[in-house]
Amino acid sequence: MDMASLLAPHGKPELAPSPDKSLLRFITCGSVDDGKSTLIGRLLFDSKSLLSDQIEALERESRVHGTTGDRLDFALLVDGLSAEREQGITIDVAYRMFETAARRFIVADTPGHEQYTRNMITGASTADAAIILVDARKGVLTQTRRHSYLVNLVGIRNVVLAVNKMDLVGYSRERFEEIVADYRAFAASIGMSGVVAIPICGLSGENVAERTELMPWHAGPTLLQYLDRVDVDDDRLAExxxxxxxxxxxxxxxxxxxxxxxxxxxxxxxxxxxxxxxxxxxxxxxxxxxxxxxxxxxxxxxxxxxxxxxxxxxxxxxxxxxSADPIEVADQFEATLVWLSEEAMLPQRPYLLKIGATTVPARITDLKFQVDVNTLGQDAGKTLPLNGIGVANIATDKPLPFMPYAKSTDLGGFILIDRLTNETIGAGMIHFALRRSHNIQWQALDVSREAHAAQKRQEPRLLWFTGLSGSGKSTIANLVEKKLLALDRHSFLLDGDNIRHGLCRDLGFTDADRVENIRRVAEVARLMTDAGLIVLTAFISPFRAEREMVRGMFAAGEFVEIHVDTPIEVAEARDVKGLYRKARAGELRNFTGIDSPYEPPEQPEFRIDTLSMSPEQAAEAIVARLLQA
The missing domain is CATH 2.40.30.10 (Translation factors)
Incomplete structure (x- = not known):
């Protein structure tokens, strides 16, 4: 069919918008190049939702950017970004509206590429139904399974398996049934039931709006008939x-x-x-x-x-x-997480959790397992990569009212936000509150923090020394403590190497272990300041996020960040422990400054330039500043 014959019966939409019609939100998803954008364009065309000038523009665009010969390239109606047209893929979530005599629709064309899974789950979060597209030539792929898993995860129960491009397999019933059997087996394994399978050709329109004689063996509805009739009313919430x-x-x-x-x-x-x-x-x-x-x-x-x-x-x-049947309130949960950031999830790193209109500090305390979307196996691990799906325990800084996501998406769904960049880095669905969040309560103590400090006649402080290995942190911190002792101040020095002989002996030097190392030290330091002490810590503490986490645990002015700023070539020249030499030789992995990053403080309370200041001078300056505070 050429463009002229396609254009002939179409013009201004025959159906006037009606606010009384029910509204159905649905998404199209699947792997790259399964034909999602083309299918949506076809739905817009067949429902007569395009004006004449839109079709004329589509005709011109198809000649320039089209990939379908002399046919209209319906994907161009949806793939609006120039990058999408150049690459032939969908990047952003594109929303389009159309209607039939029976219903109004809002459809989200979601990206198929694994890199843009975060965009797909954004579109799925508000959908009532999902169309999972599969290329008849390729069958069920990993991304098909991932998107299906996510569709089921966010609670979409009305699912169509649209086996597209049936013309390229000769409209084979056997191939269609083979794909359907493969998909239904996977769907059953994740608890997805009631999937409706429809063989289609999005480009030429077979079984999209009208039945086709090319596949007489299909006795089910066309895609548009299914969308018109599917019941999305959910009385469960009212009960x-x-x-x-x-x-x-x-x-x-x-x-x-x-x-x-x-x-x-x-x-x-x-x-x-x-x-x-x-x-x-x-x-x-x-x-x-x-x-x-x-x-x-x-x-x-x-x-x-x-x-x-x-x-x-x-x-x-x-x-x-x-009042008679209140929902739960807790500060620790088990939840399913979908990780949306290129920077891996790290347990114990501080994030912001947003649920409803509330945003609170939160930590992922433990990753129980990561889900393999191909085998549905539960793989052990400490982190989640981009697009990883896992089950984790989460702790928030204050109790939150919630309902399990399976009961209420509003009160059970949340997002995680990076504290420094404000980037949305994860989406989660709460399963249940952890029992210990109900059993553990704060015990009131008669001797207060202020009483401990008054007894020692000093203000508690945390002096946090950070810098590269070999920068001189421990040397300067040790000198500071000696000077404090001489001034009859009560202090204690927590040194990185010493802590790893006991409290943190079970931790290595991966990013996840470094985060946990700092969290433990911060908790100990907070207890020591509660006792009225001036606490000094000497740790590389390479990540800004963890140092900001520690800062947030203390009252304003109590946390003093001291950057021992030593160029890496100077620190490496010292190499008292031989660590840089081993790292350069590949014998020591995850070494800060070599194959693991160091993020220097942006606005420390004190910066020590070790090229212009001796350790003794640095210690004198720090103590003088401390006594002035």
Missing amino acids: LPFSMLVQWVNRPNSAFRGFSGLVSSGVVCPGDAVRILPSGRMTVVDRIVTMDGDLPAAGPGQSVTVTFRDEVDCSRGDVLCA
């Missing part, structure tokens, strides 16, 4: 106890104070007793306010403003829930 995330404190004037948000589960009515979490305060709903007037009740998916009968403290990020 759960009431919960609502507070997204905004609505106070347009002194006479009105309401709390706006989206009802996540259950039903709420005026007069209902509710609990505000995590504080646990109780109150009663007075009104349910909307732009169109007050409501007698509100349920899942409705955005409303709730007012209370009395004045209680409630803020953005809090969760309202049924």
Whole structure:
């Protein structure tokens, strides 16, 4: 079919937009070059959602950028980035809207390349259905399995297996059934049921909107018929106890104070007793306010403003829930993680966790296992690479109200954010709270931190010496402690090598082990400052993120970062322990400055230039600054 014959019956869309139609959000996903963009373009075309000038533009673009001979290249309707057109792949998530007589649609064309899995899961997070495309020539690939695993993970239960490019395998029923059997076996292994398989040709339109005589053996629906009919109503959320995330404190004037948000589960009515979490305060709903007037009740998916009968403290990020059946609150969870950063996940490294409207500091305390998407095996490991999927324990700095992701995506899904770059580096789904988060409570102590410090007549401090191996950290720190002792100050020096003989003897020198090493030292140092001591630490501590984590554990002014700034060639020339020589010879792996990075402090409280200052002079300057504070 040439362009002219394709253009003839099309023009202005015949269907006027109707707000009364139901809305279906769906994604297309699969491996690279399985035809996702072409299929979406075809759906837009066949549903008469393109204007004449759009089709004329597509005709021109197809001549310049097209890859389909004299046919319209429907992928160009979606692949809008120049980089996508040049490479012939989808990079970003592209959203398109169209409608049929039965329903309105928002479709997300998600990237197939493994590098852009983060974009795919972004599109999947709001979808009601998923179309998993498979090239009939290639069959089920690793990326097909990865995307299917993620689709199942985020809770999409309406799944189509669209076996595309059937024309390139001679419309073979045997090939189609072979692929379907392979896919269904994988789907069953991850608990995905009810997959509908449809053989299609996205380019020429067979079984997309209209049935084709070329595959008479297919008795099921066309793709568009499936999308028109699939039922996405979920009454399960309405049967759960009431919960609502507070997204905004609505106070347009002194006479009105309401709390706006989206009802996540259950039903709420005026007069209902509710609990505000995590504080646990109780109150009663007075009104349910909307732009169109007050409501007698509100349920899942409705955005409303709730007012209370009395004045209680409630803020953005809090969760309202049924008083008689409150949701859980915990600060330690087991969760499935999808890692989205090129920099590997490191246990104990501080991140930010965002769930709903709340953002809190968090750490991945333990990676239980990584999932192999091909075999579904549970592989041991300490880190997750880009696009890795694993199950981990997570600890937050304060308790969070939550529901398991399987019950509520709003209250069980979260993202992880890099504290320094603000990059989204991971997505997670909570399974359950760890029992120890309920069993372990803070014990009140009668002798306070301030009392310990007053007894010693000094302000507790943590002097954190950082620098390359051989920079002189331990030498200067030792001199500082001697001077403090002479001044009758109470102090203690934690040295990197000494700590590794005991507390951290089980740790190596991988990035993950270095992070855990610093976390343990920080916890010990905090206990020592609680005792009123001036604590000195001499560690390479190569990563800024860990040093910032330690800083965040102390009150303002207590953490003093001291960068012993020695050029690597100077430190290597000293090489008292012979470590640089071994590292250069390949006998010592993960050595800072050689095959492992050192991230120097950007704004330390004290920088020691060892080329212009002797260790004795440096120690004198540090003590003088300390006594002035």
